[in-house]
Amino acid sequence: MTVSLETTDNKLTVKAITYENYSTPLKIKDIDIPVEEGTIIKPNEILVQVKATSLNPVDCILKQFSNNYFGPKDKIIGGDFSGIVVKAGDKTNFKINDKIYGDILDLKSRGSFSNFIIFDPKKVWVCEKIPIGMSFEQAASLPCVSNTAFEGIKKYNGSLNGKNVLVLGAGTSVGCFGVQFAKHYFNALNVVATCSETSTKKTLNAGADLIIDYTKGEKYKIDKLLNFVKLNGKFDLILDCVRDESVIDHFDQILNSYNENGVFAQVSGSYVLDYKNIHYYNLLPSWKSIITTLKFKLGLTKYSFIPVWTCQDDEYGTAIAKLWSEKKLNIFIDSEYDAYIDFEDAFERVASCKAHGKVVLKF
Ligand SMILES: NC(=O)c1ccc[n+]([C@@H]2O[C@H](COP(=O)([O-])OP(=O)(O)OC[C@H]3O[C@@H](n4cnc5c(N)ncnc54)[C@H](OP(=O)(O)O)[C@@H]3O)[C@@H](O)[C@H]2O)c1
Incomplete structure (x- = not known):
């Protein structure tokens, strides 16, 4: 050219x-x-x-x-x-x-x-x-969304082979790539995803094993998660793409502890999902996440609480190319x-x- x-x-x-x-x-x-x-x-x-x-x-x-x-x-x-x-x-x-x-x-x-x-x-x-x-x-x-998703899934320290992953907000582009990396690149055993009915087909195609419709309310979501845990054990990694902190109150029941490598990885973004009229305070971390992060840094929590950002990563391009060549990247x-x-x-x-x-x- x-x-x-x-x-x-x-x-x-x-x-x-x-x-x-x-x-x-x-x-x-x-x-x-x-x-x-x-x-x-x-x-x-x-x-x-x-x-x-x-x-x-x-x-x-x-x-x-x-x-x-x-x-x-x-x-x-x-x-x-x-x-x-x-x-x-x-x-x-x-x-x-x-x-x-x-x-x-x-x-x-x-x-x-x-x-x-x-x-x-x-x-x-x-x-x-x-x-x-x-x-x-x-x-x-x-670039931005799949790289962020890759970094989010990589926050798990160790192999995800045979492990359980929960992706909150899998209807987002970050979440959808998160499901694909967890399932097809890092070989997680079970990937559970929350999304609306509209995004269900897409999320299943991405590789999710179980979908929970978050629009049916918090009680419905938590009951479904508890039921999953009863049958399959606790989650090893929770990737939150929409700042859905409702699960934090249930960590004891659904997330493996820090000693068992359990990780809560939260994509840094806005607290509201309407970007037409956004304010500075919409980007601030919630009190819940500040307190949990502080406690984690001081060694006072049972869980890892890790923010996720886009970042340079030599492995990322290789992972994309691998999934694409294996026809596992939607x-x-x-x-x-x-x-x-x-x-x-x-x-x-x-x-x-x-x-x-x-x-x-x-x-
Ligand atoms: N820090 C970083 O480096 C970084 C990088 C990339 C993205 N982000 C952040 O990650 C978030 C997702 O970005 P994105 O580009 O992937 O978003 P997106 O593709 O624009 O997300 C759209 C989807 O969000 C879902 N959604 C809307 N309202 C929701 C709600 N209340 N709860 C759960 N899901 C909802 C809808 O799916 P349903 O059909 O399931 O409702 C919709 O299809 C944003 O906050 C963004 O700022 C941060």
Whole structure:
């Protein structure tokens, strides 16, 4: 693939989805990005033509909290992307025409919702080659959510072979990948998942052994969990993707203790699942989780309580490629939009938290 790129005064003009601060609307704008004279990229950087991106709640959250003090005036939104390497610095492990996916989310610099992006692959959360046969839309749906899910399941210290895992909020994209990693990569014996009836088929396809419909109320959920434990033993790992802390009060009955390696891993996110009107306090940990974490750090609880974030992990790309080649990776896409025409609809969709899979923008 040859792409002719015009640079003027050491600036590359890209067409991006931008905003200035929390009160300004998203706008399509031509943005001048400073580049290296002659080479465009530095030896440790790559230039990528973006083919697809996917939206995450964090994109809505960062936009909502953004002010004029940090980063460039015109901020490019987004983190997740897939695309084709157009230029590769000789200090990188990439070459021209490599098809890649990644997550370049950064509080201070420019995001991924743009026709071209430049970055240092070693400094971003995720940058991996797309496995053969995976579309750009599928690949763009992976980085943030599947990486977070992978890290969440890895919080279990030891092999999950023969163990019981509970995924709270398996209808979320993080939860759905969590089920798949637990069942197909880490070989858990039983994966129990909470989700609504709408997400049940998807979650069963992902590999869940038992579904509990959380919309039927707390008593229903806890009774079902207690019944599972009676038949199969306690959970070894609970991955919470929706800050459902109702289970904490029942840990004694459902979660193995710290001495038996029991872990409660909680994906860090907002306390409300409506990202249109989010506030700082929605991101604060609950009193229950602060107290439980403090007690854990002081050695006063019987359980490990571990927060989960996206993070760089050498094993992650290999795990994705393995599951994909074994045909054990389902990538659920809720909807696809034209990046430069329908981006507002796409943001509405993800902010509502009603998307059943990833919301994708095509560039
Ligand atoms: N810290 C990090 O690094 C990081 C990274 C990624 C994501 N996150 C956080 O993880 C969470 C999930 O993100 P996501 O992108 O995976 O979400 P998502 O795909 O947008 O989640 C949508 C799904 O959430 C489920 N849902 C809605 N309300 C619910 C409720 N009250 N209880 C349980 N499930 C509910 C729905 O499934 P049902 O049909 O089952 O209702 C819906 O399909 C967010 O809080 C996000 O901020 C954090």
